[in-house]
Amino acid sequence: MIISKAREHELIRAAKAGDGKAVEGLIRAHQEAVYAFILRLSGRPHIAEDIVQEAFVRVLKNLDRFDPRFRFSTWLFTIARRLYVNAMQKHRPAYDTDTVSLRAAATTPPPGVSARGETMDNIRELLDTALEVLNDQQREIVLLFHQQSWPITEIAAHLDMPEGTVKSHLHRARRRMRRAIMADEVRHARAQEAWS
Numbered sequence: 001m002i003i004s005k006a007r008e009h010e011l012i013r014a015a016k017a018g019d020g021k022a023v024e025g026l027i028r029a030h031q032e033a034v035y036a037f038i039l040r041l042s043g044r045p046h047i048a049e050d051i052v053q054e055a056f057v058r059v060l061k062n063l064d065r066f067d068p069r070f071r072f073s074t075w076l077f078t079i080a081r082r083l084y085v086n087a088m089q090k091h092r093p094a095y096d097t098d099t100v101s102l103r104a105a106a107t108t109p110p111p112g113v114s115a116r117g118e119t120m121d122n123i124r125e126l127l128d129t130a131l132e133v134l135n136d137q138q139r140e141i142v143l144l145f146h147q148q149s150w151p152i153t154e155i156a157a158h159l160d161m162p163e164g165t166v167k168s169h170l171h172r173a174r175r176r177m178r179r180a181i182m183a184d185e186v187r188h189a190r191a192q193e194a195w196s
Contacts (some may be wrong), residue, residue: 003029055080130177138173
């Protein structure tokens, strides 16, 4: 759900005053985007759920600290990202057997799945594989730019780096992703099929 900056500020003011519907509106407006972002960073649904929940708890407890000159989403994403980094530092990344089995099951679609559904599954798998070759910073920039549709200026402010550096990271990340897909004949064939 996309809301205007003015509507967002109305909800924040009402939430600060204790309006439960305003709190619900803020959560509903941003929950899917933050979850999708953290899920792509972590690759594990249960971690993404926990981090998103904790991010909203922290944001709602500290609404009085929000600077209205900026977008609420930028502040929320920054908090979620920090929580993700902290969680990854505490716990070394390890494959969750449920996630591994789900990914393995995704490669063999159930009978009756449409060709379009299979193509979308192939695209998702290609993107997941390509994202895995990126370092954390490149992955975050790619996700913010392509998945969340953030402009370069907002990404630069969020990561506290020059716009030119963000563009360079984005360019290098796309090149690495392309190489990862093209390096494997099966992936390359799937990519050709998906984009034809």
